[in-house]
Amino acid sequence: xxxxxxxxxxxxxxxxKVFLAREEKIVRAALELLIGENIDRVTVSKIASKAGIGKxxxxxHFLTKNEILVRIMLDYERRIARRLSxxxxxxxxxxxxxxxxxxxxSRLERPELDRLVQKLEDRLVDADDIKPQLAEFxxxxxxxxxxxxxxxxxxxxxxxxxxxxxxYHYLSxxxxxxxxxxxxxxKSWGDLEDTPELMGFISSIGxxxxxxxxxxxxxxxxxxxxx
Amino acid sequence: xxxxxxxxxxxxxxxxKVFLAREEKIVRAALELLIGENIDRVTVSKIASKAGIGKxxxxxHFLTKNEILVRIMLDYERRIARRLSxxxxxxxxxxxxxxxxxxxxSRLERPELDRLVQKLEDRLVDADDIKPQLAEFxxxxxxxxxxxxxxxxxxxxxxxxxxxxxxYHYLSxxxxxxxxxxxxxxKSWGDLEDTPELMGFISSIGxxxxxxxxxxxxxxxxxxxxx
Amino acid sequence: xxxxxxxxxxxxxxxxKVFLAREEKIVRAALELLIGENIDRVTVSKIASKAGIGKxxxxxHFLTKNEILVRIMLDYERRIARRLSxxxxxxxxxxxxxxxxxxxxSRLERPELDRLVQKLEDRLVDADDIKPQLAEFxxxxxxxxxxxxxxxxxxxxxxxxxxxxxxYHYLSxxxxxxxxxxxxxxKSWGDLEDTPELMGFISSIGxxxxxxxxxxxxxxxxxxxxx
Amino acid sequence: xxxxxxxxxxxxxxxxKVFLAREEKIVRAALELLIGENIDRVTVSKIASKAGIGKxxxxxHFLTKNEILVRIMLDYERRIARRLSxxxxxxxxxxxxxxxxxxxxSRLERPELDRLVQKLEDRLVDADDIKPQLAEFxxxxxxxxxxxxxxxxxxxxxxxxxxxxxxYHYLSxxxxxxxxxxxxxxKSWGDLEDTPELMGFISSIGxxxxxxxxxxxxxxxxxxxxx
DNA sequence: TATGAATGAGGCTTCATTCAT
DNA sequence: AATGAATGAAGCCTCATTCAT
Numbered sequence: 001x002x003x004x005x006x007x008x009x010x011x012x013x014x015x016x017k018v019f020l021a022r023e024e025k026i027v028r029a030a031l032e033l034l035i036g037e038n039i040d041r042v043t044v045s046k047i048a049s050k051a052g053i054g055k056x057x058x059x060x061h062f063l064t065k066n067e068i069l070v071r072i073m074l075d076y077e078r079r080i081a082r083r084l085s086x087x088x089x090x091x092x093x094x095x096x097x098x099x100x101x102x103x104x105x106s107r108l109e110r111p112e113l114d115r116l117v118q119k120l121e122d123r124l125v126d127a128d129d130i131k132p133q134l135a136e137f138x139x140x141x142x143x144x145x146x147x148x149x150x151x152x153x154x155x156x157x158x159x160x161x162x163x164x165x166x167x168y169h170y171l172s173x174x175x176x177x178x179x180x181x182x183x184x185x186x187k188s189w190g191d192l193e194d195t196p197e198l199m200g201f202i203s204s205i206g207x208x209x210x211x212x213x214x215x216x217x218x219x220x221x222x223x224x225x226x227x
Numbered sequence: 228x229x230x231x232x233x234x235x236x237x238x239x240x241x242x243x244k245v246f247l248a249r250e251e252k253i254v255r256a257a258l259e260l261l262i263g264e265n266i267d268r269v270t271v272s273k274i275a276s277k278a279g280i281g282k283x284x285x286x287x288h289f290l291t292k293n294e295i296l297v298r299i300m301l302d303y304e305r306r307i308a309r310r311l312s313x314x315x316x317x318x319x320x321x322x323x324x325x326x327x328x329x330x331x332x333s334r335l336e337r338p339e340l341d342r343l344v345q346k347l348e349d350r351l352v353d354a355d356d357i358k359p360q361l362a363e364f365x366x367x368x369x370x371x372x373x374x375x376x377x378x379x380x381x382x383x384x385x386x387x388x389x390x391x392x393x394x395y396h397y398l399s400x401x402x403x404x405x406x407x408x409x410x411x412x413x414k415s416w417g418d419l420e421d422t423p424e425l426m427g428f429i430s431s432i433g434x435x436x437x438x439x440x441x442x443x444x445x446x447x448x449x450x451x452x453x454x
Numbered sequence: 455x456x457x458x459x460x461x462x463x464x465x466x467x468x469x470x471k472v473f474l475a476r477e478e479k480i481v482r483a484a485l486e487l488l489i490g491e492n493i494d495r496v497t498v499s500k501i502a503s504k505a506g507i508g509k510x511x512x513x514x515h516f517l518t519k520n521e522i523l524v525r526i527m528l529d530y531e532r533r534i535a536r537r538l539s540x541x542x543x544x545x546x547x548x549x550x551x552x553x554x555x556x557x558x559x560s561r562l563e564r565p566e567l568d569r570l571v572q573k574l575e576d577r578l579v580d581a582d583d584i585k586p587q588l589a590e591f592x593x594x595x596x597x598x599x600x601x602x603x604x605x606x607x608x609x610x611x612x613x614x615x616x617x618x619x620x621x622y623h624y625l626s627x628x629x630x631x632x633x634x635x636x637x638x639x640x641k642s643w644g645d646l647e648d649t650p651e652l653m654g655f656i657s658s659i660g661x662x663x664x665x666x667x668x669x670x671x672x673x674x675x676x677x678x679x680x681x
Numbered sequence: 682x683x684x685x686x687x688x689x690x691x692x693x694x695x696x697x698k699v700f701l702a703r704e705e706k707i708v709r710a711a712l713e714l715l716i717g718e719n720i721d722r723v724t725v726s727k728i729a730s731k732a733g734i735g736k737x738x739x740x741x742h743f744l745t746k747n748e749i750l751v752r753i754m755l756d757y758e759r760r761i762a763r764r765l766s767x768x769x770x771x772x773x774x775x776x777x778x779x780x781x782x783x784x785x786x787s788r789l790e791r792p793e794l795d796r797l798v799q800k801l802e803d804r805l806v807d808a809d810d811i812k813p814q815l816a817e818f819x820x821x822x823x824x825x826x827x828x829x830x831x832x833x834x835x836x837x838x839x840x841x842x843x844x845x846x847x848x849y850h851y852l853s854x855x856x857x858x859x860x861x862x863x864x865x866x867x868k869s870w871g872d873l874e875d876t877p878e879l880m881g882f883i884s885s886i887g888x889x890x891x892x893x894x895x896x897x898x899x900x901x902x903x904x905x906x907x908x
Numbered sequence: 909t910a911t912g913a914a915t916g917a918g919g920c921t922t923c924a925t926t927c928a929t
Numbered sequence: 930a931a932t933g934a935a936t937g938a939a940g941c942c943t944c945a946t947t948c949a950t
Contacts, residue, residue: 015929015932015933015934018934019934022934037353038350038352038353039350040350043918043919043920044919044920044921045918045919045920053935053936054935054936054937055920055921055936055937056921056922056923056935056936056937056938057934057935057936059920059921059922060933060934060935064920064921065919065920065921118409119349121413122346123265123267125265126265164428165421168424168425168428171410171425171429172425172428172429172432174406174410175403175405175406175407175409175410175429176402176403176406177406178405178406178409178410179401179402179403179404179405179406179407179409180402180406182345182402182405182406182409183398183401183402183405186348194392197395198394198395198398198399201391201395201399202398202399202402205399205436209432209436270943270944270945271944271945271946272912272944272945275912280910280911281910281911281912282911282912282913282945282946283910283911283912283913283946283947283948284909284910284911284912286945286946286947287909287910291945291946292944292945292946468950469911469912469913469950472913473912473913476913476914491807492804492806492807493804494804497939497940497941498940498941498942499939499940499941507914507915508914508915508916509915509916509941509942510914510915510916510917510942510943510944511913511914511915513941513942513943514912514913514914517942518941518942519940519941519942572863573803575867576800577719577721579719580719618882619875622878622879622882625864625879625883626879626882626883626886628860628864629857629860629861629863629864629883630856630857630860631860632859632860632863632864633855633856633857633858633859633860633861633863634856634860636799636856636859636860636863637852637855637856637859640802648846651849652849652852652853655845655849655853656852656853656856659853659890663886663890724922724923724924725923725924725925726923726924726933729933734931734932735931735932735933736924736925736932736933736934737925737926737927737931737932737933737934738930738931738932738933740924740925740926741930741931745924745925746923746924746925
């Protein structure tokens with residue numbers, strides 16, 4: 001009896017694992033397709049087919065197609081959150097740059113994924129199903145803002161960063177990262193051959209931008225570029 | 228007869244004018260709709276109706292829906308091109324900053340339009356009709372690159388800008404502008420209240436970034452932020 | 455010019471007529487199918503196909519499938535309303551029975567249609583689209599009630615009908631008509647051969663039922679059948 | 682061995698009991714759901730879940746979903762049959778009204794159930810599986826007809842009921858009961874507040890209708906209501 | 909020439925039924 | 930023996946495009 005129970009609960013656990021594995025398979029299939037071709041051309045049918053399962057099976061795991069897409073968004077944003085929270089600990093033990101480094105690393109590690117998430121966000125922003133998931137998504141995003149914000153406030157206090165509202169620094173970083181990501185995939189540029197070096201250049205701008213002394217310079221020492 | 232010909236060619240000219248005016252009306256209607264609501268919800272029907280004409284008439288002007296969209300993209304990019312070429316003349320008469328200023332001005336003047344063009348580009352990138360138009364679009368983009376490139380090369384020569392390949396500077400600018408635009412409309416941030424100030428801050432970064440002395444600083448004076 | 459305008463507005467009127475004719479064609483096709491086979495088996499495809507048009511065309515006339523169905527319901531109920539209102543005029547000029555006669559006539563004229571409407575009502579009762587139409591449907595039904603009610607009140611006043619709340623009489627009539635209709639098509643009875651005579655018998659019951667003296671009889675003269 | 686057999690057959694009997702109990706549970710679960718919400722929304726999944734068992738298990742008891750539904754129909758009709766046969770015995774010992782009373786009582790006891798069975802009949806009438814069960818259903822219905830018929834024939838013989846074919850009386854009763862049931866649940870009437878009194882009124886009509894002297898009255902004493 | 913009704917491919921979703929564990 | 934994940938047929942609906950008037 002005892003053994004029977006054990007083996008039975010084992011079997012149940014086993015099944016759950018398989019079930020979750022398949023869920024992951026669906027998400028992964030969707031991801032590959034979404035990255036590989038135009039988003040509009042990714043259908044539930046194709047996802048199922050790429051995952052090696054029937055179309056109906058997809059709906060055992062996700063209530064709607066949008067739920068698959070928002071799941072990808074959440075997975076991504078949560079991964080960044082995890083990294084940031086680890087970096088926050090490091091930052092407490094002395095390295096104030098760990099947080100922003102973690103942020104940039106997370107986003108630029110797989111730029112194509114970052115870009116996909118932006119595109120998905122754009123398309124799902126007014127989807128009626130998945131309202132709660134989108135709220136969660138925004139919540140996580142704002143928690144990133146908090147994490148970086150606290151670090152930046154500290155650097156401003158230490159006189160390293162220009163004394164503007166902390167979120168200016170954060171959002172500028174975000175904007176540059178965002179633009180850099182876009183840059184990587186924008187086909188209008190043709191295929192940039194020295195992308196890594198370019199990214200390095202941009203990153204170096206990212207980590208120094210907003211440093212004290214540069215902001216006011218804008219209107220002073222380089223009048224010719226003033227906009 | 229002569230008079231008849233004259234009046235007939237007048238009539239023809241008149242007709243052409245009306246025809247072109249209507250074409251413009253269609254594009255403008257499409258634009259308003261595309262900016263006002265989710266792109267996927269903009270149908271040819273709605274465009275025609277907003278333009279005050281029949282759906283069939285739209286197809287007298289554009290062979291496919293995509294042609295309307297790509298037309299918006301081209302109009303936009305051409306407008307930038309015109310401005311850049313004017314600025315280039317000014318630059319020759321002494322103001323090297325005129326070009327980059329014109330570029331930023333053009334793109335940030337109507338950020339919602341800039342963003343729309345990005346989104347359209349993303350969706351149309353592998354459309355089978357409109358291949359030639361997309362090629363033209365890329366061509367114009369690259370001409371911007373050239374315009375800015377030549378100016379940047381000059382500034383590098385004068386020792387003002389860091390001596391990296393010229394397109395690094397240009398693309399960094401592009402990336403920051405791109406990100407800034409995205410920032411304005413990303414609903415995850417809630418509604419930023421001090422957007423103008425923030426944009427000012429970002430612009431100030433844009434015009435100074437890459438200035439000599441900052442690039443190497445990255446690895447030297449702020450080691451803690453190094454990525 | 456004048457002639458041109460006339461012929462043009464003629465053409466428009468012509469087109470509208472054709473359009474409405476097609477709408478009627480759709481409704482008729484749907485009706486035939488719904489009466490001819492199990493309701494669940496009637497698909498939009500079949501309706502279109504029977505109407506000799508494409509599937510998409512159906513949606514030029516009706517926003518959803520349910521709108522076709524509710525249209526049938528409304529058409530039916532409105533026809534009854536028209537008849538009742540005519541009968542009401544007759545009733546004023548002396549014939550108090552005209553109203554109830556019109557009601558029975560309307561419903562029993564095409565019992566299969568009456569029954570269909572009941573079934574549709576049952577299925578659509580909680581459909582989220584067509585809420586307004588269903589409200590209208592109920593409104594019309596209640597107007598029938600009013601029409602018959604006023605007549606019945608009069609008969610009660612004249613001592614012809616039993617003095618119970620007027621709607622008792624009306625609803626009893628309704629129930630009997632309803633049951634009679636159901637009877638015609640209930641396959642459990644096999645095919646009744648003498649349906650007309652049976653219906654006549656039931657109708658005769660309908661027009662006399664509730665006559666003074668019968669209600670109290672129930673408890674008095676036929677105690678053995680008392681329920 | 683003998684003991685083994687006994688205990689084994691006991692176990693088998695036990696199992697059968699459990700099995701049958703579960704079958705009943707399924708039917709009851711289905712019934713509750715069917716009465717509680719729109720029929721189309723009742724799925725096998727929901728039934729299983731309400732019965733507290735797995736979906737697959739349902740199919741150990743019923744070959745198809747339709748078999749569950751037709752089972753409900755049969756259960757209902759058989760219950761009426763049982764009551765009628767009991768009443769028939771009473772009738773032989775002197776009470777001719779016992780049969781029709783039993784019939785009305787059976788149907789009006791749970792009008793919502795009666796109505797459900799009508800709706801199921803309508804939907805299943807041309808189902809390809811369950812043909813035999815539907816035949817059985819009709820057979821039972823006709824046996825009711827016989828039961829009432831014999832009683833009515835007697836009453837006609839005694840001069841109490843109008844001398845028309847016996848099934849006229851029976852079917853009229855059926856129709857009135859049918860309509861009354863429908864009346865209870867038809868949402869178009871709003872929620873009738875005095876339903877019990879109304880049903881009483883209708884029942885009183887039911888038991889007297891067709892009594893001698895009323896039929897011909899229709900054409901004689903109430904000419905104004907003649908249809 | 910302008911129109912808009914007609915079209916149908918193709919997308920999403922549901923659910924009765926099967927079957928491996 | 931019980932389970933529930935997997936399946937896929939079938940239904941509804943959208944919208945770019947065509948074409949007769």
